[in-house]
Amino acid sequence: MAVYTEVPDGELAAFVKAYDIGEVVSCKGIAEGVENSNFLMRTTKGSYILTLYEKRVNRSDLPFFLGLMEHLAAKGLSCPTPIKARDGEALRELCGRPAAIISFLEGMWPRRPTERHCQLLGGAMADLHIKGRDFALKRPNNLSLAGWRTLVANTKDRADEVSPGLADTIQDELAFLEKNWPQDLEVGVIHADLFPDNVFFLGDRLSGLIDFYFACTDFLVYDVAICLNAWCFEQKGEFNVTKAKLMIESYAKLRPLPEAELAAMPVLARGGALRFLLTRLYDWLNHPPGAFVSPKDPLEYLKKLRFHQQAKSVAAYGL
Amino acid sequence: MAVYTEVPDGELAAFVKAYDIGEVVSCKGIAEGVENSNFLMRTTKGSYILTLYEKRVNRSDLPFFLGLMEHLAAKGLSCPTPIKARDGEALRELCGRPAAIISFLEGMWPRRPTERHCQLLGGAMADLHIKGRDFALKRPNNLSLAGWRTLVANTKDRADEVSPGLADTIQDELAFLEKNWPQDLEVGVIHADLFPDNVFFLGDRLSGLIDFYFACTDFLVYDVAICLNAWCFEQKGEFNVTKAKLMIESYAKLRPLPEAELAAMPVLARGGALRFLLTRLYDWLNHPPGAFVSPKDPLEYLKKLRFHQQAKSVAAYGL
Structure with missing residues (x-):
C-alpha cells in the first residue's frame, strides 16, 4: 500500500x-x-x-x-x-x-500459489537468468552476508523481544553461513525478490515478472533458493516438496543446475530464510506503533530457516 | 488510501x-x-x-x-x-x-482547484440536483443536526486537547444552528461530499462526479454550502470570493436559487463547516497513534466556521 x-x-x-x-x-x-x-x-x-x-x-x-x-x-x-x-x-x-x-503488464499475482504456478515460475526464472547474462551493469547484493552482518548488529539487542533465544539463533546462523557460504557458483543478474506478488499470471500462463528494485548481481541459484522460501511453504508452515521439485525441474530444463549448485541449495536456502527473517525483524522492531501497514511476521522465516537447517542435501527439495 | x-x-x-x-x-x-x-x-x-x-x-x-x-x-x-x-x-x-x-470514469481530480474548476462544479452540481429530483428512494442525512449532536457528545470531553476553548465554541455553534437551521427549502438528493477528490476533470471539461457514499436526502442548497467550504478557501485560509461567485452563479443558471435559499446560505455554510469540523475532530481524537493514514486537521474547519460566522448575508459569497 x-x-x-x-x-x-x-x-x-x-x-x-x-x-x-x-x-x-x-x-x-x-x-x-x-x-x-x-x-x-x-x-x-x-x-x-x-x-x-x-x-x-x-x-x-x-x-x-x-x-x-x-x-x-x-x-x-x-x-x-x-x-x-x-x-x-x-x-x-x-x-x-x-x-x-x-x-503496463497484464496479469494478476496468485494469492494462493499452486503447484502449477511454481512450475511456471521455475521456467520464467531460468529465462530471466539466461537473458540477463549479457547485461553489462553490475550491482552488488547489499542484502547478502555483509548486509546481514549489519542487520544482525542492528537487531540483536531487541531480537529476543520477538522470540526468546532469537538473537542467539540468528548469531549462530550467521556464523554458520559465513563459514559455509559457497564461493564459485555462476554469478549473474538475479531478481532477488521473486515473491508471488511480483509474478503475474493470466489463466494458465505466466504473464510476466515485475518489481526489479532488489535485482542485483549474485549467484543465479540463490534466486531459486529465495523462491523455495517464498513459494514452497504452505500456510501452516509445511514445506510442499512437490512445488519445490516442479519449480527446480522446470528451471533446470532451461538452465541445467550444475552439481555444485545443487549441493549448495540447503545453505543458500538458509541464507534466503535469514535474509527475510532479518529484514522483517528489523521492520518489526522499527515500525511506528499502530502503523496502517503492519509489518510482516519475522517468525514465519524462523520456521523456514529451521526447515532448511535440517535439509541434508537437495533431496530435501524433492530432487 | x-x-x-x-x-x-x-x-x-x-x-x-x-x-x-x-x-x-x-x-x-x-x-x-x-x-x-x-x-x-x-x-x-x-x-x-x-x-x-x-x-x-x-x-x-x-x-x-x-x-x-x-x-x-x-x-x-x-x-x-x-x-x-x-x-x-x-x-x-x-x-x-x-x-x-x-x-470506470475517466478524468483526474484537481489538486489545486481553480476558478474555472469551481465554475464547472456549480453547473454539474445543479445538474445532479435536477436529475435526482425524480429518484424514488430516500435516505436521511445522518450527518445533519441529529448526527452533530451525537458527535458533539462524543468529542466534547477531549475537544480542548486539540485547541483550548474548542468544546465551548462547538457547543455554542450547535445551539445556534439548532435555533436557526432552515425549515422549508427544497429537499432532494444531495451528494454531501463533493470535495475536489470526488470531481474529475479532463482538460477544460468536468468529466464526472464520483463517490456517492454520503449521498442523502436534504436541502439541495446545503450541497452548495458544503462546496463553499470544500472549494473556495485557499491554502492559507483566505476565502476566494471569486470562486464562490462563479460556482453559485453557474449553479443558479441551471437551477435558480430562490430568495430563501440565498438567505440561508451563511447558516448552511456554518452547518457544513461544523459537520467537517466534527467528523475530523472525532477522527483526530480516535485514530490509532502513528497510523499510516494521518487524520485531516480539524482546525482547518474551525477557521472556515469563523469565516461563515461573520457572513451577514449571501453577499459574503460574492452574490
Whole structure:
C-alpha cells in the first residue's frame, strides 16, 4: 500500500508532455510496491505505470534497475520496460523525485500459489537468468552476508523481544553461513525478490515478472533458493516438496543446475530464510506503533530457516 | 488510501463470471476512497472499478447509493454506474463483503482547484440536483443536526486537547444552528461530499462526479454550502470570493436559487463547516497513534466556521 507523493494534475500533464504517449485521461495511486509511489496511468494511447522513487531506493541504483528491465524486455522476457521520453531519457524527475513511466503488464499475482504456478515460475526464472547474462551493469547484493552482518548488529539487542533465544539463533546462523557460504557458483543478474506478488499470471500462463528494485548481481541459484522460501511453504508452515521439485525441474530444463549448485541449495536456502527473517525483524522492531501497514511476521522465516537447517542435501527439495 | 480486503485471484475470476464483462486481465487496489476497498480492474472488455463495502458503510444504505448512481447515469449525468450481472443484480458478495462492479470514469481530480474548476462544479452540481429530483428512494442525512449532536457528545470531553476553548465554541455553534437551521427549502438528493477528490476533470471539461457514499436526502442548497467550504478557501485560509461567485452563479443558471435559499446560505455554510469540523475532530481524537493514514486537521474547519460566522448575508459569497 504505497502512495507517498501526491502528483498535482498540472505537474503530471506537463511531465507527460515530454513523452510520445498521448494525454493523460486518468491516474490512480495503486497499492503495489512498498518502497515507491506507484500510479496506474491511462493516456489516450494506452496504460502505463508511473513510479516515483522514494527515499528507500538509492538514486544511484536506478540506472541499473531501469537498464535491466529494458535489457530483459528487449530480449523477449515478459516484464515491464521503461518508456523513453522524446529526448531518449527514461529516468526523469517529478515532484522533486526521480520518476519513470513503465509499460503496463497484464496479469494478476496468485494469492494462493499452486503447484502449477511454481512450475511456471521455475521456467520464467531460468529465462530471466539466461537473458540477463549479457547485461553489462553490475550491482552488488547489499542484502547478502555483509548486509546481514549489519542487520544482525542492528537487531540483536531487541531480537529476543520477538522470540526468546532469537538473537542467539540468528548469531549462530550467521556464523554458520559465513563459514559455509559457497564461493564459485555462476554469478549473474538475479531478481532477488521473486515473491508471488511480483509474478503475474493470466489463466494458465505466466504473464510476466515485475518489481526489479532488489535485482542485483549474485549467484543465479540463490534466486531459486529465495523462491523455495517464498513459494514452497504452505500456510501452516509445511514445506510442499512437490512445488519445490516442479519449480527446480522446470528451471533446470532451461538452465541445467550444475552439481555444485545443487549441493549448495540447503545453505543458500538458509541464507534466503535469514535474509527475510532479518529484514522483517528489523521492520518489526522499527515500525511506528499502530502503523496502517503492519509489518510482516519475522517468525514465519524462523520456521523456514529451521526447515532448511535440517535439509541434508537437495533431496530435501524433492530432487 | 484504502485496500482493506485482499481478493484472491480465483475468487475474483469466479465473481466476474456472473457478469458479461469478459475475463479479468488485471486488478489493482487503488488508493481512493477511505471507507471501502477499491480496485481498478481491467477485463478483456474494458476498465471497471470493483468496490468491496467495508464495515463503515451501512449495508442497508447500499441500494440507495447504487440505485442513485444508476438513476443519475441513466439520465445522462456523468457519474459511475453499477454494472449488473447476468441475473440483473448489481449488489453482490465477494470475500464475505457486499461488492459491486462500477463503470470506470475517466478524468483526474484537481489538486489545486481553480476558478474555472469551481465554475464547472456549480453547473454539474445543479445538474445532479435536477436529475435526482425524480429518484424514488430516500435516505436521511445522518450527518445533519441529529448526527452533530451525537458527535458533539462524543468529542466534547477531549475537544480542548486539540485547541483550548474548542468544546465551548462547538457547543455554542450547535445551539445556534439548532435555533436557526432552515425549515422549508427544497429537499432532494444531495451528494454531501463533493470535495475536489470526488470531481474529475479532463482538460477544460468536468468529466464526472464520483463517490456517492454520503449521498442523502436534504436541502439541495446545503450541497452548495458544503462546496463553499470544500472549494473556495485557499491554502492559507483566505476565502476566494471569486470562486464562490462563479460556482453559485453557474449553479443558479441551471437551477435558480430562490430568495430563501440565498438567505440561508451563511447558516448552511456554518452547518457544513461544523459537520467537517466534527467528523475530523472525532477522527483526530480516535485514530490509532502513528497510523499510516494521518487524520485531516480539524482546525482547518474551525477557521472556515469563523469565516461563515461573520457572513451577514449571501453577499459574503460574492452574490
